Amino acid sequence: MKIDGKDVEFKEGQTVLEVATDAGIYIPTLCVHKDLPNFGACRLCLVKIEGMRGFPPACTTPAKDDMVVTTEDDELRSIRRNVVELLLSEHPNACIVCDDKKLCEQYRACPMKAGQITGCQLCPNKEICDLREVVEYLGIDKVDFEFEYRDVEVERCDPFFDRDYNLCILCGRCVRVCKDIRGMGVIAFTKRGHETRINTSFGKTHLEIGCRFCGACVDVCPTGALSARGTKWHGKLDSEVQTVCGLCNINCGIVAGVKWGKLVETTPDHDSYTNGQLCVLGRFCISGMVNHPLRIRYPQVRKDDWLIPVDWEEALGAVVEGLKKYEPREMAFIISQDVSNEAAFMMLQLAAKVGVEKIALAPSSGDQKAYDGGNAFGVSGLCQAAGYTPDELMTPEDVARMAGRGKIKAVYTTQDVVNIDDAEFLVIQDVYNSHSLKSAAAVLPVQSFMESEASVTSFDGVTREMKHASEPYARSRPDWEITRDILKAFEGQDYASLGDVRAAADAELAKVAKPDAQGTTSELNWFPKHIRELGDPPSKYRGMDLTVLIDDLRVLKEGRK
Amino acid sequence: MTDEPVCQDTSQAFRIVKMKAAAPNIYEMVIEAPIIARKVEPGQFVILIPDETGERVPFTISDWDTDNGTITIFFQETGVSTMKMACMKEGDVLVSVVGPLGKPAEIEKYGTVFLGGGCYGIGGIFPIARALKEAGNKVIISIEARSKYLLYNLENLGSVADELIMSTSDGSTEHKGKIHNIIQMLLDRGEKIDRAHFMGCNFMLMISSEATRPQKIPTRVALNALMVDGTGMCGCCRCTVEGKTKYACVDGPEFDGHQVDWDELFARGAHYLGDESIAYQFYGQRSCKMDMDD
Known part of the structure; x- marks a missing residue:
């Protein structure tokens, strides 16, 4: 077929729009999204096709042999301008037509954090707005139609995201992603004609109607109508890092948005094996977790009953000195299933060097599921490679019980453990301040999975890399590095770099059989089956209940009951 | 100005007697604050704290009623504190209102x-x-x-x-x-x-x-x-x-x-833009009552 005089080839089943896009020809559109079935709602991709009457939309017209398509001429440009101006007659457009636009954008580079958006300068979506892009492409700087503000109330009654339907252009992307990709159908077009709105059945809240708050609708919205309440006001990002989520063992691909050295948002990674979809935790909770004031800031050592912030050298010195006072049989190590392969490997190396045989995995679970820990398969695989059968591994509860009976005196744990107060010498290497800190002899602050490089082995047996995205919180260090320094003090093998540790850990993992993920991997076109549902099981990260950290998550969980 | 010192009204609660959206994103709030209402002059402002975990924010006093002991402010929602204020209702009470502060505007006959x-x-x-x-x-x-x-x-x-x-x-x-x-x-x-x-x-x-x-x-x-x-x-x-x-x-x-x-x-x-933006990640986490280490 021919597009704009250019001979192009196409595959059976492609639309005119897809063929043009593949050939590098831009046709503006607002309702098309690559993950979604085509819909033909916005009427922007209208083209001329020889032998066809009127202006067929490129997105819903199948390509045929010998078609001759014109994508751009004065007439089409005028139609498109009209379409966009009609959209702008209901979508706040003052910033687009303002005479002071240039100066204003120079002085007010960051959006204004408004509750109700009445211009681009107040809009969190400004930097990524599809509508603005089309406006700029068409060079629109005035709107001939009179503007009519819908003046509907901004919906802020639900956790996690705000909905300002004054900005909605009714492209239907949110409706389609919810129904066709996530299989939920929480929202739909309601009413007709001029009154058409996106809404839930009977106008109930999303919480009442059973929305899972995965945020897929927020991610596809071409305007600022849907926005993540906690993570929208950063403006232009400094960097975006492709990494994986560490909150469950599916390890979905996420893009970490970084600004001011801090994690300001997490969005789904479309290039990852999870096809650009996330659950509520990955989409809305990670930034708040990583920046949370409950993070441990400094290494601390107990002196005269008080935990005193000290430097790393002193803290690690106290840990080594303390551990050396005990017999190996009086010691237990608790390895969190949320730590990386490198961290777990180093813990096991240290255990072997010191002679500790009591190893517990946390959280404990006989029946292993993908959700148990951010790296459940990696950590348990490494334990297996180190010679521990599942029966030999203890649970944190066993350790607490034995500590209560005086059988275990020293505990080195990488997460919060309940009722561990009876241990004489407790070393906590953790991310958050928890109740166990009350009885800790030494506290070692660790970087979260957003701050340090590491690898995890997902439920399908594939090892995936976590990247360094945001700057480390206060004085925290990576897990593997802390344990490496302790191991060094015990005159164990010295690992110079993360690469050395990773190579050794990978070699260990290669010894064990890959997890049997046949049943699950075969369904890997899998949405929404394997994106976990909240509350199944409790959402925790290294023993810390995430509903304590993220208030909206508590609201969601309580609303679910 | 009288000899009476500028003081914080501690005699009663700073109750919101009127809360209304004046325009999209702009709110009119009428607050009970009799002492401030008695002393205020044009161009002065108050500093208020919306709730017990809130920060201090200045607002221009836009009108006052000495008889009823109220002051009026118009505010624009433009951050976490004003977002909290925008969610308040008539009858709610502000933690603190201090004022009138600042120099009054110069008023003379200019033409x-x-x-x-x-x-x-x-x-x-x-x-x-x-x-x-x-x-x-x-x-x-x-x-x-x-x-x-x-x-x-x-x-x-x-x-x-x-x-x-x-x-x-x-x-x-x-x-x-x-x-x-x-x-x-x-x-x-x-x-x-x-x-x-x-x-x-x-x-x-x-x-x-x-x-x-x-x-x-x-x-x-x-x-x-x-x-x-x-x-x-x-x-x-x-x-x-x-x-x-x-x-x-x-x-x-x-x-x-x-x-x-x-x-x-x-x-x-623009100095605190980062912190202002990240503050939204913790909004509503007032239930978080655990001790912090600093």
Whole structure:
């Protein structure tokens, strides 16, 4: 077929729009999204096709042999301008037509954090707005139609995201992603004609109607109508890092948005094996977790009953000195299933060097599921490679019980453990301040999975890399590095770099059989089956209940009951 | 000023008696604060704390009622604190309201006075306009917004203005443009302006002040500086006017618009953008009562 005089080839089943896009020809559109079935709602991709009457939309017209398509001429440009101006007659457009636009954008580079958006300068979506892009492409700087503000109330009654339907252009992307990709159908077009709105059945809240708050609708919205309440006001990002989520063992691909050295948002990674979809935790909770004031800031050592912030050298010195006072049989190590392969490997190396045989995995679970820990398969695989059968591994509860009976005196744990107060010498290497800190002899602050490089082995047996995205919180260090320094003090093998540790850990993992993920991997076109549902099981990260950290998550969980 | 010290009203709760959306994103809040209502003069402000985990935020007093012991503020939602305030309802109580703070506006008979208001300033400029009118001036008020539906407080302003001119970026009112375009229009028609007052965002103050500079019209602007205590102690609201360091809270908020170091003001205002943005991640986490280690 021919597009704009250019001979192009196409595959059976492609639309005119897809063929043009593949050939590098831009046709503006607002309702098309690559993950979604085509819909033909916005009427922007209208083209001329020889032998066809009127202006067929490129997105819903199948390509045929010998078609001759014109994508751009004065007439089409005028139609498109009209379409966009009609959209702008209901979508706040003052910033687009303002005479002071240039100066204003120079002085007010960051959006204004408004509750109700009445211009681009107040809009969190400004930097990524599809509508603005089309406006700029068409060079629109005035709107001939009179503007009519819908003046509907901004919906802020639900956790996690705000909905300002004054900005909605009714492209239907949110409706389609919810129904066709996530299989939920929480929202739909309601009413007709001029009154058409996106809404839930009977106008109930999303919480009442059973929305899972995965945020897929927020991610596809071409305007600022849907926005993540906690993570929208950063403006232009400094960097975006492709990494994986560490909150469950599916390890979905996420893009970490970084600004001011801090994690300001997490969005789904479309290039990852999870096809650009996330659950509520990955989409809305990670930034708040990583920046949370409950993070441990400094290494601390107990002196005269008080935990005193000290430097790393002193803290690690106290840990080594303390551990050396005990017999190996009086010691237990608790390895969190949320730590990386490198961290777990180093813990096991240290255990072997010191002679500790009591190893517990946390959280404990006989029946292993993908959700148990951010790296459940990696950590348990490494334990297996180190010679521990599942029966030999203890649970944190066993350790607490034995500590209560005086059988275990020293505990080195990488997460919060309940009722561990009876241990004489407790070393906590953790991310958050928890109740166990009350009885800790030494506290070692660790970087979260957003701050340090590491690898995890997902439920399908594939090892995936976590990247360094945001700057480390206060004085925290990576897990593997802390344990490496302790191991060094015990005159164990010295690992110079993360690469050395990773190579050794990978070699260990290669010894064990890959997890049997046949049943699950075969369904890997899998949405929404394997994106976990909240509350199944409790959402925790290294023993810390995430509903304590993220208030909206508590609201969601309580609303679910 | 009387001898009575400026004090925090501790005699009763700062109850919200009226809460209303004046325009999209702009709210009118009437607060019970009898002592402040008795003492306030045009151009002064209060610092209030919305809730027990809230921060101190300054707001221009936009009207008051001595008989009922109330003050009115208009505020724009533009951060976590104002988001909390926007969610409050009539009958709710603010944790604290301190004021009146700052120097009152200079009110004399000047002749023709031009007042320009944008965003919260459309509400905040009213007491100054009223006092200037009462002092015998010809008062021309111009207000600006992106579009017609964002203008408010028209009745109040109309009652004290000899002329009220509405300008909008999108041309949905008679005049397309901003306040600086209106000043030019007035000058073009031969109006002699003896003094100008501006209240609104810093960007609007800067652009408007530039418009009165060529004619050397004495120009007063109510600066928006980040502020903590409001009594000259913390130095957070530092700004440079006529090459000298000033505190917007005790030396202002009004300054000579032609002498302000705008670049510094914008730079200082942007200093906490990161923290302001990240604060949204923790909004509503008031249930989080665990001890923190610092």
